[in-house]
Amino acid sequence: MMIANCLKAGLGLQQAFQIASQEGPSPLNREFQRILERVKLGASLEEALLASESRLQLPDFSLMVHSIILLRQIGGNFVTHFENLASILRERKKVSSKIRLLTAHGMTQGAILGLFPWSLLLAFYLLSPDFIAPLWETTSGWLALGVIFILDMGGFFWMKYLARIEI
Numbered sequence: 001m002m003i004a005n006c007l008k009a010g011l012g013l014q015q016a017f018q019i020a021s022q023e024g025p026s027p028l029n030r031e032f033q034r035i036l037e038r039v040k041l042g043a044s045l046e047e048a049l050l051a052s053e054s055r056l057q058l059p060d061f062s063l064m065v066h067s068i069i070l071l072r073q074i075g076g077n078f079v080t081h082f083e084n085l086a087s088i089l090r091e092r093k094k095v096s097s098k099i100r101l102l103t104a105h106g107m108t109q110g111a112i113l114g115l116f117p118w119s120l121l122l123a124f125y126l127l128s129p130d131f132i133a134p135l136w137e138t139t140s141g142w143l144a145l146g147v148i149f150i151l152d153m154g155g156f157f158w159m160k161y162l163a164r165i166e167i
Helices: 002-008 013-023 026-040 045-056 059-074 078-127 139-163
Strands: none
Touching: 002 013, 002 078, 013 026, 026 045, 045 059, 059 078, 078 139
């Protein structure tokens, strides 16, 4: 958004990068400084942007770099482009945080469901040890505990697999 405001004020793209390198947030301002240093050493702006993009390998930065290069080649309004890009990146951040929230919710539910049989077993043991004793005194009891354990672990890993979403 800072670059869009600089462009609205009538500054050029490199001047907007200069202001972003001075007043921008910490990790990003250093990157703009590196881009400007490469341009001062004789590289084109496209080359400097692509070098930074290949070093950082961030999807949002890559989107910005390629859109700047494309816009410089075909022409267009940089101000509206940067405003649209800023809103796209904000929405993308909102969606990814909501996805993380929902997957964390699913993982919590999976952990609660996975611990439920074992906490129920402990509660029965504390309340009535004679009622639960056949589970570890007989072969069929041990077999039942083994099946419960295998199904419980299978459910846990299945929930973990389902909750894993690439953002």
